[in-house]
């Protein structure tokens with residue numbers, strides 16, 4: 022079992038998702054929340070012993086009187102956030118995606134969603150964004166939450182999205198769940214003609230040959246792949262970004278897919294119960310028969326290890342997206 | 358050390374042997390930390406004495422056959438402490454010592470967070486905290502139902518896990534079901550992810566809390582091997598099919614045994630520079646030799 026080659030380091034907890042050459046912004050969520058709180062004294066922040074790991078520490082330092090460390094007790098945190106919202110505050114509560122969804126689901130559902138309270142759960146490590154193994158890989162967080170009535174689900178692509186989502190979530194009356202990108206967060210959407218709007222899918226990049234409907238960090242990967250495909254292969258790829266996964270902008274997405282371009286979805290999530298199935302449902306409902314190639318995580322417990330290795334292995338890397346597009350163009354009728 | 362050992366009625370050779378194992382575990386922890394460049398080294402060094410006593414003395418198991426049905430169960434609910442368990446499994450002969458070099462590497466059997474599916478001798482998949490004690494209740498109930506209550510169930514918890522409601526649900530349940538075949542060990546290192554435990558969620562009166570729930574409670578210095586062995590002896594001597602469950606509250610020191618690491622800011626994730634590892638190992642060895650005299 023010993024290896025003679027140097028040990029490949031996993032940097033499991035601090036892995037960055039930024040591709041080489043993409044600029045980053047530190048802790049955009051923490052700064053956006055602190056800025057918003059300076060203008061609105063109803064904003065409060067809660068965490069379940071993960072302040073430092075969800076960028077909440079920035080808010081805590083700026084507004085210590087409105088910051089509540091609830092301890093590692095996720096159910097309590099969500100319940101207490103609902104209580105705060107019920108008396109007129111606007112809570113933002115942070116933990117990791119796995120704990121917000123797998124553990125605190127019932128509390129978010131009945132304490133916040135059913136009464137329609139303004140509870141904003143902001144969850145780090147969505148999908149596959151840590152090499153720490155199944156306990157921390159929220160590969161099915163969207164699948165868990167998509168069935169919750171009245172919940173708005175955001176899947177930001179980068180720091181631009183995160184900064185826009187914070188005030189938008191506060192302004193929305195009901196509960197929200199945001200798949201947080203934390204730490205050194207890539208910044209890419211400002212290269213394009215793009216503005217975030219709640220509930221809207223946006224064509225970030227046009228393209229005549231291929232269309233990728235994507236969300237979250239896979240929008241960043243799709244955009245980088247589209248640039249590569251254009252430069253190196255002369256293939257023009259459109260990227261349609263769904264920063265809001267629920268409610269889902271079926272009109273825009275179906276209109277973009279109902280063409281004869283090669284179509285793919287790309288999500289940082291299992292192919293079960295996430296973006297791909299939202300797209301499939303929207304197409305079928307409208308009677309649009311269109312082959313869509315899903316890029317997403319397999320329906321399996323994933324490996325532990327170094328994040329770049331895992332993104333390569335499970336097909337979420339920029340190069341893997343390029344390869345899937347080229348393969349799809351060569352064999353449009355195959356499916357996987 | 359010998360005098361105290363005698364006073365406690367412990368066999369000096371036994372204490373010596375477990376102390377050797379504790380040293381081996383600590384060295385294994387440093388080797389893993391150095392190989393990976395990071396890891397939860399502070400916690401692992403702090404709990405090394407407890408794990409040495411469990412794996413190299415108390416636990417009934419067969420290193421060459423980790424799935425032996427007649428074994429006691431040791432559940433690590435704190436997945437991030439895995440490197441401590443791996444070093445203990447190596448010291449106990451369950452996994453080859455050289456394998457520690459692969460800690461948290463791609464394709465390794467020793468992931469950064471401990472999981473049943475990856476590593477021989479790991480009983481549960483940890484990492485999401487507050488899951489261990491509930492599973493321990495089920496194993497203790499199940500073994501007793503099958504007439505195997507002499508096979509004990511141990512669960513190592515952290516003080517952070519005392520924040521989780523699920524831990525207290527299980528604590529209530531263990532007492533309700535009179536699980537005298539269950540031994541919980543709690544690492545009170547005073548630290549959790551965001552900082553000092555007391556600043557995050559007050560932890561006072563732990564003895565009272567557990568005893569009011571119906572547990573037999575001992576509180577010890579978890580870095581005093583004799584105290585650890587004695588407390589474990591008391592718990593296992595009193596272990597019965599129907600009786601109070603046992604909890605041993607262990608006060609431990611983060612990074613115990615390695616002065617340069619003990620002196621660092623008490624952080625959940627200790628940062629250790631590459632050049633500090635050799636010094637850490639030298640200090641560990643020096644301290645061990647000093648104590649062995």
Ligand SMILES: Cc1ncc(C[n+]2csc(CCOP(=O)(O)OP(=O)(O)O)c2C)c(N)n1
Nearest residue numbers: 070093484485486515516517548549550625
């Ligand atoms: C249910 C759950 N919530 C949050 C986390 C993230 N987390 C990992 S370790 C940790 C601190 C827990 O306290 P403790 O185990 O006492 O920390 P340590 O002594 O190792 O610093 C937290 C919050 C987790 N692993 N599981």
Ligand SMILES: [Mg+2]
Nearest residue numbers: 515516517548
């Ligand atoms: Mg602790």
